[in-house]
Amino acid sequence: xxxxxxxxxxxxxxxxxxxxxxxxxxxxxxxxxxxxxxxxxxxxxxxxxxxxxxxxxxxxxxxxxxxxxxxxxxxxxxxxxxxxxxxxxxxxxxxxxxxxxxxxxxxxxxxxxxxxxxxxxxxxxxxxxxxxxxxxxxxxxxxxxxxxxxxxxxxxxxxxxxxxxxxxxxxxxxxxxxxxxxxxxxxxxxx
Numbered sequence: 251x252x253x254x255x256x257x258x259x260x261x262x263x264x265x266x267x268x269x270x271x272x273x274x275x276x277x278x279x280x281x282x283x284x285x286x287x288x289x290x291x292x293x294x295x296x297x298x299x300x301x302x303x304x305x306x307x308x309x310x311x312x313x314x315x316x317x318x319x320x321x322x323x324x325x326x327x328x329x330x331x332x333x334x335x336x337x338x339x340x341x342x343x344x345x346x347x348x349x350x351x352x353x354x355x356x357x358x359x360x361x362x363x364x365x366x367x368x369x370x371x372x373x374x375x376x377x378x379x380x381x382x383x384x385x386x387x388x389x390x391x392x393x394x395x396x397x398x399x400x401x402x403x404x405x406x407x408x409x410x411x412x413x414x415x416x417x418x419x420x421x422x423x424x425x426x427x428x429x430x431x432x433x434x435x436x437x438x439x440x441x
Contacts, residue, residue: 254292256282261303266346270354275299297361300351301368307344308372312379315339319383330428332383336401337424339376340408349409376401385437393435400427 260282264273275296279286293299315335322331339345355365380397381388388394407423410416 253282253284253288255306256284257289257292257299258303258306261299262307262343262347265300265303265350266343270350273300273350297358297364300347301364304344304348304351305368305372307347308339309375311339311344312375316379316383322383329384329432330425332380333400333424333428333431335383336376336380337404337407337420340404341411345408346412349412373401384431384435386435390435396431396434400431403427 257278260278261273264278264281268277275286275289278299279289282288289299293302315338318335319332322328322335351361351365352369355361377394377397378388380401381393384397386393386397403423407416407420411420
């Protein structure tokens with residue numbers, strides 16, 4: 251299992267740093283310090299390696315956010331802390347690797363369904379984590395559209411962060427989303 255984790259971490263690093271075209275199985279195995287046979291043992295192909303790597307890191311980051319949630323305030327400031335946490339999920343190496351994978355999938359009919367399925371699964375997990383942490387009813391159509399719009403905005407903020415330093419603008423957008431969520435949506439349980 252340690253070898254599999256090394257491969258997954260190395261795949262994310264390479265994909266984020268080098269891009270899809272230059273991230274080969276050979277490059278990943280060198281970064282991970284394992285043999286090419288190790289890749290074949292754990293993954294069916296290159297595409298499967300990268301899809302599994304994105305899922306692994308995304309799951310890890312989502313679990314990290316849930317752990318951080320225990321330190322979120324229970325009253326004023328809770329929504330802002332949660333919004334910041336979800337925006338942070340769309341920054342850095344994982345999101346960079348995810349972008350590379352999505353761009354590659356848009357032009358690759360074999361990779362596209364794998365990445366689309368992964369994105370759908372992660373989208374659901376992130377949505378339900380957000381509504382749970384915010385104490386909202388996931389079945390409420392107003393909650394669904396508002397939280398989905400927020401999560402789509404978080405992705406856009408993540409994309410903008412790769413194009414330049416937009417921390418000041420992002421801070422304002424995060425603050426506004428927290429305000430909108432607090433004033434638009436009613437929690438169904440105590441937060």
